[in-house]
Structure formats: C-alpha cells, structure tokens
Amino acid sequence: MNKPLLRLNNVSMSYDNRLVVKDVNFELNEGDYLCAVGENGSGKSTLIKGILGLEPVRSGRIELLNGLKRNEIGYLPQQTQVQRDFPACVCEIVISGCLGQSGFFKPFYSTSDKSKMLESLRMLGIEHLRKKSYRELSGGQQQRVLLARAVCSARRLLLLDEPVTGLDPIVSNEMYGLIKELNEKHGMTVIMVSHDIRSALCNANKILHLDAGVEFFGTCSAYLGSDAGRRFFGGGENV
Amino acid sequence: MFEILSGLLSYDFIRRSLLVGSLVSLCAALLGVTLVLKRYSMIGDGLSHVGFGALCISLAMNVSPLTVSVPIVIIAAFFLLRISENSKIKGDAAIALISSTSIALGVIITSLTNGLNTDVSSYLFGSVLAVDKNDVFLSVVLSVTVIIIYIIFYNKIFAVTFDESFAKATGTKTGIFNTLIALLTAVIIVVGMRIMGALLVSSLIIFPALTSMRVFKSFKSVVISSSVISLVCFFLGIAASFIIETPAGASVVIVNAAMFLLFTAAGLILKSGFNKAK
Ligand SMILES: Nc1ncnc2c1ncn2[C@@H]1O[C@H](COP(=O)(O)OP(=O)(O)OP(=O)(O)O)[C@@H](O)[C@H]1O
Ligand SMILES: [Mg+2]
Numbered sequence: 074m075n076k077p078l079l080r081l082n083n084v085s086m087s088y089d090n091r092l093v094v095k096d097v098n099f100e101l102n103e104g105d106y107l108c109a110v111g112e113n114g115s116g117k118s119t120l121i122k123g124i125l126g127l128e129p130v131r132s133g134r135i136e137l138l139n140g141l142k143r144n145e146i147g148y149l150p151q152q153t154q155v156q157r158d159f160p161a162c163v164c165e166i167v168i169s170g171c172l173g174q175s176g177f178f179k180p181f182y183s184t185s186d187k188s189k190m191l192e193s194l195r196m197l198g199i200e201h202l203r204k205k206s207y208r209e210l211s212g213g214q215q216q217r218v219l220l221a222r223a224v225c226s227a228r229r230l231l232l233l234d235e236p237v238t239g240l241d242p243i244v245s246n247e248m249y250g251l252i253k254e255l256n257e258k259h260g261m262t263v264i265m266v267s268h269d270i271r272s273a274l275c276n277a278n279k280i281l282h283l284d285a286g287v288e289f290f291g292t293c294s295a296y297l298g299s300d301a302g303r304r305f306f307g308g309g310e311n312v
Numbered sequence: 313m314f315e316i317l318s319g320l321l322s323y324d325f326i327r328r329s330l331l332v333g334s335l336v337s338l339c340a341a342l343l344g345v346t347l348v349l350k351r352y353s354m355i356g357d358g359l360s361h362v363g364f365g366a367l368c369i370s371l372a373m374n375v376s377p378l379t380v381s382v383p384i385v386i387i388a389a390f391f392l393l394r395i396s397e398n399s400k401i402k403g404d405a406a407i408a409l410i411s412s413t414s415i416a417l418g419v420i421i422t423s424l425t426n427g428l429n430t431d432v433s434s435y436l437f438g439s440v441l442a443v444d445k446n447d448v449f450l451s452v453v454l455s456v457t458v459i460i461i462y463i464i465f466y467n468k469i470f471a472v473t474f475d476e477s478f479a480k481a482t483g484t485k486t487g488i489f490n491t492l493i494a495l496l497t498a499v500i501i502v503v504g505m506r507i508m509g510a511l512l513v514s515s516l517i518i519f520p521a522l523t524s525m526r527v528f529k530s531f532k533s534v535v536i537s538s539s540v541i542s543l544v545c546f547f548l549g550i551a552a553s554f555i556i557e558t559p560a561g562a563s564v565v566i567v568n569a570a571m572f573l574l575f576t577a578a579g580l581i582l583k584s585g586f587n588k589a590k
Contacts, residue, residue, distance in 0.1 A: 144483030173483035206529035
C-alpha cells in the first residue's frame, strides 16, 4: 500500500515569465490523502494543472510512479469553462469520465462503464437528475455532476480543486465523507485543494502549504505545530 | 407533389446532386454541432473561402477540382486550427484576412486565365449542375468516411467538445481529435462547395446545429435532430429551387433560415409552457 505514486522534483511553473510555483518537492504514497492549502493566488490550481499535464512545467520533474497512468486519474477543475448553453444531459457528462480507460478505437461504452456511472450518480445523490440538461441545473448541482464525473474517471488518483465551493453545508459534509470513503475503502490517493482548513485537518493525512514555494509539507499534527500552520490556522480562527 | 418528385429524379444531374448533397448535409450537421459549440464556426467559414481559391486554381490548371482542393483546404484547416487555438494571435481577425486573400487570389487567377465568366458565380453561389460524374464517386466515398469516423469517435468527440481540459487531463489525446474535426470539416466543405457555393456552404454547418439547440437539450438529441433538420432543409431547398427556379444553394440556406426561426419560436413556446406548468 505504501508504494510511492507521485513525485515532484524541484518543480517550477510560470505564466509569462512570472514564477507562480517555485521549487516544489514532495512525494505521495499510494493511499495518501493530501490537502493543499494556501492563500488565493498562491499557485495551488497551477500546481494541480502541472501534475495533470495541462500547463507546462518550467523546470523540474513530475513523475507518475508505480505504473500510474494518466487515464487512472480523476479531476475536478476549480472552474470549468463549459459554456452556459451547452446541450448535454447529466448522464452524458458523467459517463464521459470513463472515456480515458477505453482504448483509442472503442466506439461505445461498456456495461461496466454504465454501472460505474450509475454508481457515481448514486454516491453523489443525483440519480434523479440523470436525464436533466446540465444547463438547467443549479450551480451546486452542476458541481456535483462534475464531481461524479471525476469519481467515474478516477481509478487510483483523484485531484480535486476546491470540491465543496458552491455546495450547501450538508452536502459539503457528505462530500468530505465520500472522499474519505474513497480514500479508505478503495485505496484512492487523493489530492484536494481546500480553503476549509478545519475539515482538511480532520480528513487528510498530509498537508501541503503553498505560497509559490512550499511553506510546509508533512503530517497534519506536525502542521499544527509548525509556524506556517499556526499562522494560517490562527488567522482562520480569528475570522 | 409526386409528379414533381419523379420529374426531378428523372434528371441524371439532379440525382447526382441529391445524392452528394444529402450526404454532405448529413456530415455538415454532425460536424457543425461540435464546431458551433467549440466556437470554431469561423474555421468553417474561412475554409470555404480557401476552397474557392483552390477551386479557381484547379480550373486554371484544368484538373479535377476535388483532387486539388482537398489537399489545399486540409492544409488550411491545420493552420486555421492552430490560429484559433493560440490565444495570443487574434484568431478571428487572422481568419478573416486569410478568407479575403483566398477569394482575391481566386478571382485574379480566374480573370488571368479563363476570364471572369458565369463559372465564377457558380463557384461562389453553387449550382446543382456542378457535380459531374467523376466527382460523384469520390464525394460519396469521402462523405461516408466522414460519417463512419464520426460514429467511431462520437464519445470522444463529445468529451473533447464538452470539456477539453478534463479530457486531456484524464488521458484522451485531445490534439488528435481537434485535428480530426478540422480535417473532416475541410473535406466536407470542399465536397459541398460545388453545390452550395463557397459563400454559402458554411451555413450548412452552422444552421442545423443552432436550429436544433433551440429545442433539444442533450448532446445526442442535438446531433440526431440536426442531421434530420439538415437533410429535410436540403431536400426542401432543392425542390423549391426547381419549382420556382431559384439558385440551389441560396434556396437551401433560406429554408434553413426559416427552420431556424420556426425552432426558435418552438423553443420559446416550450419554455413558457413549462413555466406555466410549474
Ligand atoms: N492563465 C493564467 N495566465 C496568467 N496568470 C495566471 C493564470 N492562471 C493563474 N495565474 C496567476 O498565477 C497565480 C497562481 O494562480 P492559481 O490559480 O494557481 O492560484 P490558487 O492558489 O489556485 O488561488 P485560489 O485560492 O484563488 O484558487 C496567480 O497570481 C494568478 O494571477
Ligand atoms: Mg485555485
């Protein structure tokens, strides 16, 4: 279970020559639950995109280890540039998460893809929205659809960029429970970006505090004792 | 009605244009959904103008139009795709420049060789007479290939259209599919250009998708309905052009426009109907 899955070696990333991720080093094991925290604009989303290969890395290396393939990754973007009037029903979107696993020349979804879709829909409590059009859903419902798609596509690694924004508190808590369950029961490795530091500390086993560079990387209890943790967590408590 | 129909079908050239035209309408509708949703409609428009230039070149060289235009327009498709993917260049402006340059080139080449004559207007606005026997076979093969490729990659095309970065992040080779879509579009534009005309062929791509999106709400239903709409509009347009002796391409476009208005109205009525029901 404790084989390394992902390793970042001195990773730096930039937009138009402005460095936003600086010399990030860390290693994740299979089954880890990492929560990435940091202020707005500290480079969390950029780092996630780097890991996914969506943004180029300027220097350093990101290694997928232990046979991890791109198509075993699930992803929930912070923002999706889906057009407001895109005609697509919930089913079509969620099952498209299964696509990565099918080969290049596989025209149709298999029955296991379909049951996987139904399972994710059930997990997120949106079975009843199955036939609905995406553009007619509320923001929170859309978020759940995209989360279901991420669950559908994740086999070994799940990257979630602020998964609970736009969700009501009850559903947020369910969501944390769900992610925890995926992590514990299914051995899914999770990387989650979150501003909800309290829940992060209850659920994750590792914390990454970013401010372009790594301010802290380690276990939750060590984070609470660290300078970065006290500053950030203390600041949060006063609000 | 039946008499008109059998009258129509008794002409060889009409049968040829109906065959090629309906296949092209079908393909254009399929690709159109993706092009419109990806905001690539301009590519279709640009390609048709490049196609006009290529057509003029092929006539000046006195070779079969398809054999010259297909490669030229495919190359142009790669370029236009790069331009519109690269946000640093003003994509739409660049495409507009390429469009007008191609038309200008085509006009100059034609006037230097054969002289500007009625042929040029038939390239620009299309003609049912334009599909000659040699073109039919190649046109049919190309269109059927486009349909088969579209069906094989339907699910991937959906994923890439809906959310390209997610598809890329989870292991779909999105670059290949973008290129594939541009390539198929190039083929269909060239094949459809003779009947519809360089100036009008892109409407075959854009109209059916927009029309069906007024009413239908899932991707699959939009794809299927826009194919049906496209075919119906094509046949109505050709029949109208025969009965009231209007140019074929223009008639098809007008029927498409009427259908769009009809569906827009239907969409509005459906919406307000739902609101009342609530
Ligand atoms: N596409 C882009 N082009 C140029 N600069 C960008 C782009 N995306 C992000 N940036 C810049 O990179 C920096 C890091 O952005 P990033 O989105 O990674 O922050 P974040 O940590 O996810 O913030 P938040 O908590 O608000 O989501 C910011 O200063 C931002 O201005
Ligand atoms: Mg972010």
